[in-house]
Amino acid sequence: MGKPDKEAMKALRKQRKAYIDRAQQEMKKQRKLIKAIKEQIKDEPKTVPRIASEAKLQADQVLLYVAALRKYGQVVEVDKDGDYFTYKLDAEA
């Protein structure tokens, strides 16, 4: 597809409004969550329960986003601390 026609895009946006609104709301929540997680692990590696308790987030949500940030190359797994692995922001990313 070359550069999409402005009018056609406008019409498509109108048609998909419900989906777009929901996706934008999701995006906002996700950005906040990711920012809070990254903030926690920018200087030192932490376990999921520690990130969750210090950032006041749910542990399963933290793990889900840590897994996604690892997949997209922004977070790395470091050492083990007891039964848990620790994660850190990838300095290279």
Added chain:
Amino acid sequence: MKETLRLQYDALVIGGGIAGLQSALDLADQDFKVAVIEKDATIGGKMIRLSKVFPTLDCASCITTPKMAAAAHHDNIDLFTYCEVNSLDRSQGRLKASITQKPRYVDPDKCIGCRQCEYQCPVYVPDQEQGGFNLRKAVYIPFSNAIPQLALIDVEHCALCGKCAKVCPTEAIDYFQQPEDFVIEAKTAVLATGFKLTPMDQKKEYGQGQIPNVISSLQMERLLAPHGPYQRVIRPSDGKEPDSIAYVQCAGSRDLSLGISYCSRVCCMYAIKQAMLLSGALPLADITIYYMDIRAFGKGYEQFFQNAKAMGIEFVKAKVGRIEQGENHNVLLRIEEQEGDGRVVRREHDLVVLSLGMVPDWNPAGICPVGTGDDAFIKCVRPKLAPTLTEMEGVFVAGVAAGPKDIVDTIAEAGAAAMEASNYLNSSASGRAA
């Protein structure tokens, strides 16, 4: 009005799992022209999503990927992925399938599978390919060895921000793509539509899918796979490496209250396999399998079971009455022992896997006139002497579409269905597709 595209083949295969691919390859090697219709965005079925396979413990992806690639590169096979079969009828001696190509919102002729769109897309979505334990983007390629390697947009989660179109080096993104209908005409067909697992939320006593560390057997396959969601086995509620893992057998089979009276045949074996893989991945963990009876029915399977016992996996003959959320993200089981004095005991585990049963992934009702049995799988009209024959002339069935079975039996049946289809083609009056 645009005329509907009509394509001619000798054989049509519905379902691109291991059964469909084997049937397609066997027919194509006999020089028949074959079309494979797959509803997912990639071929490979369940097998490409498994970790390792019993009884050999071969890496599933290492043995499935070459089959997928062989089908994709075969001169006599055309793959139609992300397609819906609307109807399959027979008229004037030919089968006619009406198909809809669902829009990917990506031009398949331009996409080079570089994933730049995926990296740039700002919307994260739970990735069902990873059991929901990781995220993908709103534009994505299903997984790294998916065939074809084409991106697709999940419009329900797309913010239509335009980033993917901006970064795509080949201008493949097409937000305006529409579904396209076409017709495939063939002389014979193989139905290889496989299975899905019984739902996680069907049993109130088992927590209805609301207990985070109670997962399905397919989710455990992902945790064990080398490219799994966490690249190691940790539990989804908090990332703890589990010390104690339990399997609940017959969690969706042999249960009249769920309307599933049959045995799903593979659950005992896959639970034993997963338990063995877990003891390799987590040598210090205790692994328990709660079972009614172990059905290790195939060649070498009993030995496999005995090996698992020798490895220290605990087999407890018991009925699991209730599963509840415990303290510290743990899971509490109330079990009724079936040996000894039949006491009811409570056990606690870090992670619990439900060995869910198999149900058909496709109901042909209203789409094509093949019947189903009481178990809802496709009915075989001569189950003993010609188990791949359906009620429709020239239409055969292979794999789990006909009833629960493992990969070995699926492959054997797929070969048999291809042979029946080949005989049918050779006996039918008209020539082969050009």
